[in-house]
Amino acid sequence: MTQSEGASTMPARAPMDAPGFRFEVLAEDGAARRGRIHTAHGTVDTPAFMPVGTAATVKAMSPAMLQTTGAQMVLANTYHLMLRPGAERVARQGGLHRFMAWPGPILTDSGGYQVMSLAARCTLDEDGVTFASHLDGRRHRLTPERATEIQDLLDATVTMVLDECTPWPIDEAAAAASMRRSMGWAERCRNAFRARPGYGLFGIVQGSVLPELRAESAKRLVGIGFDGYAIGGLAVGEGRALMLETTALTAAALPAERPRYLMGVGKPADLIGAVMRGVDLFDCVLPTRSGRTAQAWTRGGALNLRNARHAEDPRPLDPDCACPTCALHSRAYLHHLVKAGEILAAMLLTGHNLFYYQALMAGLRAAIEQGRLARWADEQARLAAAGDLAPWQGAPATP
Numbered sequence: 001m002t003q004s005e006g007a008s009t010m011p012a013r014a015p016m017d018a019p020g021f022r023f024e025v026l027a028e029d030g031a032a033r034r035g036r037i038h039t040a041h042g043t044v045d046t047p048a049f050m051p052v053g054t055a056a057t058v059k060a061m062s063p064a065m066l067q068t069t070g071a072q073m074v075l076a077n078t079y080h081l082m083l084r085p086g087a088e089r090v091a092r093q094g095g096l097h098r099f100m101a102w103p104g105p106i107l108t109d110s111g112g113y114q115v116m117s118l119a120a121r122c123t124l125d126e127d128g129v130t131f132a133s134h135l136d137g138r139r140h141r142l143t144p145e146r147a148t149e150i151q152d153l154l155d156a157t158v159t160m161v162l163d164e165c166t167p168w169p170i171d172e173a174a175a176a177a178s179m180r181r182s183m184g185w186a187e188r189c190r191n192a193f194r195a196r197p198g199y200g201l202f203g204i205v206q207g208s209v210l211p212e213l214r215a216e217s218a219k220r221l222v223g224i225g226f227d228g229y230a231i232g233g234l235a236v237g238e239g240r241a242l243m244l245e246t247t248a249l250t251a252a253a254l255p256a257e258r259p260r261y262l263m264g265v266g267k268p269a270d271l272i273g274a275v276m277r278g279v280d281l282f283d284c285v286l287p288t289r290s291g292r293t294a295q296a297w298t299r300g301g302a303l304n305l306r307n308a309r310h311a312e313d314p315r316p317l318d319p320d321c322a323c324p325t326c327a328l329h330s331r332a333y334l335h336h337l338v339k340a341g342e343i344l345a346a347m348l349l350t351g352h353n354l355f356y357y358q359a360l361m362a363g364l365r366a367a368i369e370q371g372r373l374a375r376w377a378d379e380q381a382r383l384a385a386a387g388d389l390a391p392w393q394g395a396p397a398t399p
């Protein structure tokens, strides 16, 4: 599995007779699956990582640069796009694929998480959520029906149901009430969803870290019937062990023939851990946000390019990385760009980080296909524990 695979399978625009939305499992290794999601906008090899394109752009990346990272599917945020430029305007511009020049699959979140974390004066009731825009204070109303309509206007390949991301910590009664309200909303989203060939609707399992609530939530959603299932409400402060434990029991309660998506996770080690527990799809702002804050992710862990140890280092971030940043640029140059506040620093580091994440997913897929996932994961953990290259000591002696 090479990085060019992702770029070369970059899908064309949806044909008139787009095939149905479906998931196929090609290989399994323990609970991990290597599969493919077929959509109206192309195929996604899983396990897959979706870069986050919040405002119809993956920050610091052009669509052409994004393609070179091997990404096949991106995420966009309903909350941000409904406020600016507005879903109706995106629809008049031909939908999100044309608007942002990304012909491949796009998943949109429902907006619920951002409403509840970013908006001011947010009030939740059984019917939906009312909030004031963080941009101009204008009042907005999001119901399951409106969240589904907005994602339809955006032309999302995968629509997510409106839910409440249950906060942490929370008592059992409040977690149960929150989950049951989200399940009611999920059913209303299913009823509001306009089925089109190759487009899908995903339900979201909630229930905090309580196994009985997770099981009830999964059962309710499977009863309604979705094209894929997300595991929501994790990575909100519960810690890595509980996150992985809850992921494992939730994934096991979901149908094998549908993709499973762990929302908002995470670090490379978390992706590996979740894939080993049966997750197929991920999104996280970490590689892009890190790229704008002088952080690079490599097999040896995270590097801070502000650090003076890189100032005279002629080596790339990772000598074995095949990304354009590592092919052309030294740590010394990246350090200089960061110190000088040049926007190219964010572009080159984001490009490398996304390439590294896609290479990690390609590594996972290959390891599952070859039935050596546990050994491959051990090797990744060993490399991460070993850390970065030793500081540059000057030119090596000629033999």
Ligand SMILES: [Zn+2]
Residues within 6 Å of the ligand: 317, 318, 321, 322, 323, 324, 325, 326, 327, 352, 355
């Ligand atoms: Zn690189």
